[in-house]
Amino acid sequence: xxxxxxxxxxxxxxxxxxxxxxxxxxxxxxxxxxxxxxxxxxxxxxxxxxxxxxxxxxxxxxxxxxxxxxxxxxxxxxxxxxxxxxxxxxxxxxxxxxxxxxxxxxxxxxxxxxxxxxxxxxxxxxxxxxxxxxxxxxxxxxxxxxxxxxxxxxxxxxxxxxxxxxxxxxxxxxxxxxxxxxxxxxxxxxxxxxxxxxxxxxxxxxxxxxxxxxxxxxx
Amino acid sequence: xxxxxxxxxxxxxxxxxxxxxxxxxxxxxxxxxxxxxxxxxxxxxxxxxxxxxxxxxxxxxxxxxxxxxxxxxxxxxxxxxxxxxxxxxxxxxxxxxxxxxxxxxxxxxxxxxxxxxxxxxxxxxxxxxxxxxxxxxxxxxxxxxxxxxxxxxxxxxxxxxxxxxxxxxxxxxxxxxxxxxxxxxxxxxxxxxxxxxxxxxxxxxxxxxxxxxxxxxxxxxxxxxxxxxxxxxxxxxxxxxxxxxxxxxxxxxxxxxx
Ligand SMILES: Nc1ncnc2c1ncn2[C@@H]1O[C@H](COP(=O)(O)OP(=O)(O)O)[C@@H](O)[C@H]1O
Ligand SMILES: [Mg+2]
Numbered sequence: 239x240x241x242x243x244x245x246x247x248x249x250x251x252x253x254x255x256x257x258x259x260x261x262x263x264x265x266x267x268x269x270x271x272x273x274x275x276x277x278x279x280x281x282x283x284x285x286x287x288x289x290x291x292x293x294x295x296x297x298x299x300x301x302x303x304x305x306x307x308x309x310x311x312x313x314x315x316x317x318x319x320x321x322x323x324x325x326x327x328x329x330x331x332x333x334x335x336x337x338x339x340x341x342x343x344x345x346x347x348x349x350x351x352x353x354x355x356x357x358x359x360x361x362x363x364x365x366x367x368x369x370x371x372x373x374x375x376x377x378x379x380x381x382x383x384x385x386x387x388x389x390x391x392x393x394x395x396x397x398x399x400x401x402x403x404x405x406x407x408x409x410x411x412x413x414x415x416x417x418x419x420x421x422x423x424x425x426x427x428x429x430x431x432x433x434x435x436x437x438x439x440x441x442x443x444x445x446x447x448x449x450x451x452x453x454x455x456x457x
Numbered sequence: 458x459x460x461x462x463x464x465x466x467x468x469x470x471x472x473x474x475x476x477x478x479x480x481x482x483x484x485x486x487x488x489x490x491x492x493x494x495x496x497x498x499x500x501x502x503x504x505x506x507x508x509x510x511x512x513x514x515x516x517x518x519x520x521x522x523x524x525x526x527x528x529x530x531x532x533x534x535x536x537x538x539x540x541x542x543x544x545x546x547x548x549x550x551x552x553x554x555x556x557x558x559x560x561x562x563x564x565x566x567x568x569x570x571x572x573x574x575x576x577x578x579x580x581x582x583x584x585x586x587x588x589x590x591x592x593x594x595x596x597x598x599x600x601x602x603x604x605x606x607x608x609x610x611x612x613x614x615x616x617x618x619x620x621x622x623x624x625x626x627x628x629x630x631x632x633x634x635x636x637x638x639x640x641x642x643x644x645x646x647x648x649x650x651x652x653x654x655x656x657x658x659x660x661x662x663x664x665x666x667x668x669x670x671x672x673x674x675x676x677x678x679x680x681x682x683x684x685x686x687x688x689x690x691x692x693x694x695x696x697x698x699x700x701x702x703x704x705x706x707x708x709x710x711x712x713x714x715x
């Protein structure tokens with residue numbers, strides 16, 4: 239059996255593919271940024287001595303870390319509106335889910351980075367008379383950040399891969415557009431190969447970058 | 458106590474869980490004097506030193522440094538972040554492990570207090586830093602990163618960093634204990650010159666000869682209590698308490714000229 243490869247027809251769908259790339263990148267960048275903001279708040283709450291806030295945050299983090307993203311997406315889109323009475327568009331539901339999912343991992347990375355800074359650094363900053371925010375901004379975070387960047391980049395890579403799950407809510411990401419093209423062209427082999435190659439082209443440099451950072455940190 | 462007392466502690470207590478580390482400590486350090494705090498490991502020396510600039514907040518007692526005083530006896534609320542920071546800014550502290558900021562150059566380390574806490578313009582802080590680095594013999598290391606320095610050099614940078622805040626008192630917690638023996642002298646020399654300038658200092662040390670020769674008074678602590686205190690030479694050479702004598706007997710080899 240000889241399959242006749244033909245990628246030429248895909249050109250006529252370049253508009254659809256472009257939209258898919260935009261959605262995939264847009265959702266990744268958007269939810270990485272929002273996830274970092276929420277993750278920072280989670281980390282700071284868990285590092286403070288606020289018992290109740292810490293307990294609530296820990297609970298939320300565990301729920302998001304210990305259930306599949308696909309289940310979370312479906313739950314937020316189909317189940318949450320029944321509880322709250324608020325209908326969510328697929329994009330909004332997807333954005334909320336990926337933000338919280340990312341935040342639960344980013345938060346732990348940020349917290350881990352902060353507590354990895356030697357206690358003597360806190361002592362030294364405090365002994366000079368630094369306020370809490372000055373100590374964080376001038377002493378702790380600059381040191382913690384170096385250690386946080388490689389795992390944060392790795393988590394961002396996972397975040398981009400996870401955007402492919404948005405297709406189940408009919409959000410027009412790269413994979414969803416591939417499904418559209420396949421159903422119109424009946425050529426899944428070329429279409430999905432191209433989709434995979436596009437993901438690879440985006441992610442390969444990013445993972446190399448994370449590797450390089452890790453290598454540089456380790457000596 | 459008189460206004461000539463620069464550091465004053467009255468009835469200071471601190472427990473970590475069930476462990477009572479400071480048991481009713483009362484202590485004074487006269488302005489311009491040097492007091493050496495000695496005692497076995499675990500006796501509460503570091504905790505006492507850290508209580509003076511509130512890195513450790515006492516459970517009970519009264520603490521005064523210069524004009525600033527805080528009372529921790531029952532019913533008083535704990536000081537907030539701003540109050541703690543203001544209190545600490547007037548006190549310099551030097552740690553056993555230097556604790557230099559590894560992401561800053563030597564001069565940035567020294568500038569960090571004045572620039573961040575006192576909002577001093579950078580140019581002015583840099584001049585101040587260069588002056589202090591010259592004073593501790595490291596004028597040529599201003600641009601270096603801390604990890605390129607020897608332990609003795611790092612500790613001298615840490616002293617310059619503390620002095621940059623123009624503190625009223627300096628606290629040293631085993632400033633030479635982490636150093637190779639041949640590097641101890643250069644750090645002690647800096648401390649000695651501060652003493653000669655009249656800086657009020659409280660130092661935890663295991664250098665008994667240095668304590669005898671540079672300190673005015675020596676305080677011996679054991680199990681969270683001040684066992685004995687007195688003039689330095691008398692305390693090191695002829696202490697009256699058996700516990701002090703027993704402790705000092707471990708150091709007799711190190712009691713040559715410092
Ligand atoms: N933050 C802390 N938490 C619990 N225990 C502590 C803490 N700091 C000190 N300790 C304990 O208090 C005791 C006195 O410690 P420290 O003041 O460091 O003694 P020294 O400096 O004389 O060796 C030790 O038993 C130590 O383990
Ligand atoms: Mg100690």
